[in-house]
Amino acid sequence: xxxxxxxxxxxxxxxxxxxxxxxGYVLAAPTLVTAAELAPAEPARAESAAADIPxxxxxxxxxxxxxxxxxxxxxxxxxxxxxxxxETVSFALPRAxxxxxxxxxxxxxxxxxxxxxxxxxxxTLADARPELVFxxxxxxxxxxxxxxxxxxxxAAVARGRLLEAAAVALDSAVTELTIRAGVITGRAGRSxxxxxxxxxxxxxRTQRVSTALKQSDRFTVIGTPQGRIDALxxxxxxxxxxxxxxxxxxxxxxxxxxxxxxxxVGSVANADEVRAMPGVTDVVAxxxxxxxxxxxFGQCIDAVRAxxxxxxxGSAEGKSDETVRRELAAAELPLGLPPLxxxxxxxxxxxxxxxxxLETNCAIADVRSDRAEVWxxxxxxxxxxxxxxxxxxxxxxxxxxxxxxxGGSFGRKLFFDAALEAVEVSRKTGKPVKLMWHRADDSxxxxxxxxxxxxxxxAHVGDTVLSYKQRxxxxxxxxxxxxxxxxxxxxARLPVADLGFSETFFQLSQSMPYDFGVSSRLLNETDxxxxxxxxxxxxxxxVTCARELMIDKLASKTGKDPYRFRRDSLKDERSRAVLxxxxxxxxxxxxxxxxxxxxxxxxxxxxSASAVLVEIDCRPGTxxxxxxxxxxxxxxxxxxxxxxxxxxxxxxxxxxxxMGCAMDGIALALTSSLHLRDGYFLEASWDxxxxxxxxxxxxxxxxxIMPDTTGxxxxxxxxxxAASMAAVACAYGRATGTMPTTFPVNHGTLSFEPKPTTPPxxxxxxxxxxxxx
Amino acid sequence: MPEQTFRLNGEQVTxxxxxxxxxxxxxxxxxxxxxxxxxxxxxxxxxxxSHLNGRAVNPCAIPVGELTPTDEVTTIEGLADTVSADxxxxxxxxxxxxxxxxxxxxxxxxxAAVAVVRRAAEEGREVTDADLxxxxxxxxxxxxxxxxxxxxxxxxxx
Numbered sequence: 036x037x038x039x040x041x042x043x044x045x046x047x048x049x050x051x052x053x054x055x056x057x058x059g060y061v062l063a064a065p066t067l068v069t070a071a072e073l074a075p076a077e078p079a080r081a082e083s084a085a086a087d088i089p090x091x092x093x094x095x096x097x098x099x100x101x102x103x104x105x106x107x108x109x110x111x112x113x114x115x116x117x118x119x120x121x122e123t124v125s126f127a128l129p130r131a132x133x134x135x136x137x138x139x140x141x142x143x144x145x146x147x148x149x150x151x152x153x154x155x156x157x158x159t160l161a162d163a164r165p166e167l168v169f170x171x172x173x174x175x176x177x178x179x180x181x182x183x184x185x186x187x188x189x190a191a192v193a194r195g196r197l198l199e200a201a202a203v204a205l206d207s208a209v210t211e212l213t214i215r216a217g218v219i220t221g222r223a224g225r226s227x228x229x230x231x232x233x234x235x236x237x238x239x240r241t242q243r244v245s246t247a248l249k250q251s252d253r254f255t256v257i258g259t260p261q262g263r264i265d266a267l268x269x270x271x272x273x274x275x276x277x278x279x280x281x282x283x284x285x286x287x288x289x290x291x292x293x294x295x296x297x298x299x300v301g302s303v304a305n306a307d308e309v310r311a312m313p314g315v316t317d318v319v320a321x322x323x324x325x326x327x328x329x330x331x332f333g334q335c336i337d338a339v340r341a342x343x344x345x346x347x348x349g350s351a352e353g354k355s356d357e358t359v360r361r362e363l364a365a366a367e368l369p370l371g372l373p374p375l376x377x378x379x380x381x382x383x384x385x386x387x388x389x390x391x392x393l394e395t396n397c398a399i400a401d402v403r404s405d406r407a408e409v410w411x412x413x414x415x416x417x418x419x420x421x422x423x424x425x426x427x428x429x430x431x432x433x434x435x436x437x438x439x440x441x442g443g444s445f446g447r448k449l450f451f452d453a454a455l456e457a458v459e460v461s462r463k464t465g466k467p468v469k470l471m472w473h474r475a476d477d478s479x480x481x482x483x484x485x486x487x488x489x490x491x492x493x494a495h496v497g498d499t500v501l502s503y504k505q506r507x508x509x510x511x512x513x514x515x516x517x518x519x520x521x522x523x524x525x526x527a528r529l530p531v532a533d534l535g536f537s538e539t540f541f542q543l544s545q546s547m548p549y550d551f552g553v554s555s556r557l558l559n560e561t562d563x564x565x566x567x568x569x570x571x572x573x574x575x576x577x578v579t580c581a582r583e584l585m586i587d588k589l590a591s592k593t594g595k596d597p598y599r600f601r602r603d604s605l606k607d608e609r610s611r612a613v614l615x616x617x618x619x620x621x622x623x624x625x626x627x628x629x630x631x632x633x634x635x636x637x638x639x640x641x642x643s644a645s646a647v648l649v650e651i652d653c654r655p656g657t658x659x660x661x662x663x664x665x666x667x668x669x670x671x672x673x674x675x676x677x678x679x680x681x682x683x684x685x686x687x688x689x690x691x692x693x694m695g696c697a698m699d700g701i702a703l704a705l706t707s708s709l710h711l712r713d714g715y716f717l718e719a720s721w722d723x724x725x726x727x728x729x730x731x732x733x734x735x736x737x738x739x740i741m742p743d744t745t746g747x748x749x750x751x752x753x754x755x756x757a758a759s760m761a762a763v764a765c766a767y768g769r770a771t772g773t774m775p776t777t778f779p780v781n782h783g784t785l786s787f788e789p790k791p792t793t794p795p796x797x798x799x800x801x802x803x804x805x806x807x808x
Numbered sequence: 809m810p811e812q813t814f815r816l817n818g819e820q821v822t823x824x825x826x827x828x829x830x831x832x833x834x835x836x837x838x839x840x841x842x843x844x845x846x847x848x849x850x851x852x853x854x855x856x857x858s859h860l861n862g863r864a865v866n867p868c869a870i871p872v873g874e875l876t877p878t879d880e881v882t883t884i885e886g887l888a889d890t891v892s893a894d895x896x897x898x899x900x901x902x903x904x905x906x907x908x909x910x911x912x913x914x915x916x917x918x919x920a921a922v923a924v925v926r927r928a929a930e931e932g933r934e935v936t937d938a939d940l941x942x943x944x945x946x947x948x949x950x951x952x953x954x955x956x957x958x959x960x961x962x963x964x965x966x
Contacts, residue, residue, distance in 0.1 A: 134910025134949045262906040269911030270899040270918060272843025272884035279842035287837055313826050331825070331833035336849065393847050393855060393912045393948040442845070442912030443948045474848040664852075665944075687906055691951060695909060698950025721853045721946050730941040732952040799830045799849045803869030806851070807860060808923055 176750025394442025634766025641750025700759020817886025827873025
């Protein structure tokens with residue numbers, strides 16, 4: 036705690052009857068600053084969940100969010116709410132905003148608790164704060180779960196201090212005051228404002244105080260649909276991403292990269308010649324390639340293309356989809372002896388996919404002899420800061436890491452590949468750099484969701500399921516961004532202590548929502564030669580897709596309706612409710628033309644539940660509809676998605692997240708994958724890697740947010756991907772009459788002409804004027 | 809070094825840079841106009857979509873030397889001024905529909921949307937589903953449905 040005196044004992048006022056008290060702080064500062072510890076103020080849910088559910092399924096005892104929350108308990112880092120004389124309230128959120136809307140939902144929590152206008156709350160992103168230990172990681176859809184109470188506690192302490200100051204200013208008792216929209220009114224209608232009291236309510240010395248939180252039946256902001264607080268900046272071009280920042284002297288920098296994955300620089304034949312090109316200031320070899328720094332990125336591209344570099348082999352030399360398929364087959368864990376009862380069995384292949392955001396990997400770095408300053412969108416900034424300090428041989432305190440607004444993440448920004456390169460280039464050139472990956476680099480050398488297979492066996496008698504086995508085999512997922520540290524640190528306390536690291540993550544993130552008797556899921560990993568990482572919803576889309584397809588297969592075999600079979604098998608009420616909702620809203624079972632069909636699927640995670648019903652059109656006229664340089668294929672014509680994320684802070688934001696999840700699910704099922712050949716990925720463009728485009732977008736989308744039955748926020752940023760992918764796959768199977776087993780379904784057809792690997796980036800076209808419209 | 813001159817958001821600008829440098833880098837790296845975003849540099853993702861003399865173009869594919877002194881480049885920063893308001897109707901529709909997620913592609917999306925609506929109006933018709941399907945701008949957050957809704961709403965007020 037900066038500048039803190041010894042904490043005073045909790046204030047002695049008698050707590051309101053029946054209302055739980057929370058401890059917060061008032062910090063010594065010129066204007067009112069209040070704080071709370073960023074640790075869950077409630078007992079870990081594992082205890083209550085364990086008491087409720089006598090099952091041995093590990094995810095019902097504890098899921099990943101509980102592990103993350105529990106891991107944060109010993110931390111002492113504070114988060115602070117600051118009140119300013121201009122009527123605004125500010126808060127530096129120790130998380131990364133990458134589009135998921137957490138700056139808005141956090142501002143809503145503060146506006147709610149303080150009764151100030153939402154527009155007066157400014158939420159920025161905190162620099163890397165190592166004192167927060169594990170508590171500055173954005174992942175696992177954990178942000179709202181972890182920050183919901185602490186943010187409100189800090190805001191409630193501020194409200195209490197403002198009321199105390201207002202009582203003096205207005206010569207009223209605190210109980211006579213009302214606070215509305217930042218205006219505090221006392222006896223005889225006299226009033227003052229939050230801004231007018233910002234200095235009067237400030238503390239001379241830091242004190243610990245206790246506070247109550249507003250009760251949910253009095254919420255006027257939480258649970259109401261709100262637009263994003265940065266919407267105006269986003270639509271006017273004023274929103275600043277890393278590459279938009281004006282850091283003095285930081286010149287555009289790009290890296291000439293190897294033709295194969297993780298190839299290494301051998302020698303550079305023409306560095307001097309390239310250094311003399313227009314605009315170019317520096318050419319230096321670094322760990323990952325040859326960096327060029329120039330006046331503009333256009334001149335960087337020219338220089339990268341002009342470099343003549345001999346390369347050493349990479350980490351996936353000669354590998355292809357087919358060789359990896361064989362590696363996976365060799366690594367697959369056995370399903371065991373065939374059961375004595377009837378069973379259904381399936382094997383599914385999921386190809387490499389890119390978690391590339393629209394903003395490519397990028398970072399600004401200014402490295403001096405005794406210090407370094409870095410700007411980048413980072414979901415694990417503490418780990419990044421530690422890694423940067425280690426790389427530069429600087430003390431941790433000499434490195435400042437600013438977390439900037441991110442242009443999408445989807446898991447990509449858990450890592451800090453560009454930041455590490457930027458500090459290396461800055462040190463070697465002695466100059467500040469603005470380093471950005473070319474799109475081709477981001478696709479070919481950037482991190483991927485690893486290729487995997489999933490095998491499922493369901494043993495049954497009639498329509499009663501006796502056992503469910505799933506064996507997921509995957510190219511190794513790199514979890515080395517610090518997420519894993521939490522798991523490692525906590526693993527001894529979990530019932531999965533004897534499991535390996537990825538397997539622990541797998542077990543904690545997967546669950547069996549159906550009453551399928553004896554259930555087991557195992558993960559085995561192979562081949563660490565690829566640049567991988569978590570991609571939105573991590574293992575769940577593939578695992579759930581395989582499971583839901585097999586449920587359809589079993590339902591078909593036993594003559595049951597896929598929806599009814601699921602509904603009758605789901606274990607709990609919240610799960611059944613979302614499934615019933617999509618069946619009702621989506622008119623499950625309605626008569627549809629041949630070649631079109633509905634599909635339905637379910638997924639639960641992050642203390643939340645989701646169900647998706649889709650309709651797909653696989654008729655030749657639709658599949659063959661022409662689009663230049665794109666993939667059309669089957670069209671999802673309708674998506675109905677029901678979500679129960681517990682207490683929803685911002686329904687409009689949740690709807691946005693679910694819409695994105697649906698688009699991801701469509702892409703994963705139908706169109707988006709990387710093709711591995713000769714040790715490199717062929718995709719180098721958005722017209723190679725077929726993420727959902729407007730021509731694939733469902734004309735009808737209906738998102739239903741279920742009423743809260745828990746009183747607590749669940750996670751949601753990734754939740755809808757798995758059920759969306761699975762529902763599309765199920766619908767595709769029902770429309771075509773053939774269950775798909777390879778994803779995306781179009782992977783076998785290469786729908787583009789691969790770009791060369793040398794030079795590694797394509798030149799920008801010059802015919803832009805010809806395409807004006 | 810060659811001198812390039814053109815009009816940018818209502819002002820005459822002049823920069824010293826080679827003819828072949830693409831307009832996107834002149835805007836972003838030389839002039840500090842950062843609304844148009846880099847997403848691919850090969851006229852595929854459309855994140856840099858801006859207007860040239862009122863038509864949608866992609867600055868990543870235009871050598872700055874091809875511009876003439878009277879060519880008017882409008883980026884997202886200058887869009888509202890074309891209707892002499894604080895916000896262009898399409899920007900307002902974007903806020904009303906809460907379209908943006910991360911926001912990175914949104915300047916390009918809005919500039920494309922305005923051009924699509926203008927094109928339909930010039931052809932004397934409403935914006936169609938086919939028009940919307942034909943928009944190539946990528947949104948990796950997948951806010952496509954709200955983009956479609958906002959374009960229809962924005963068109964009402966254009």
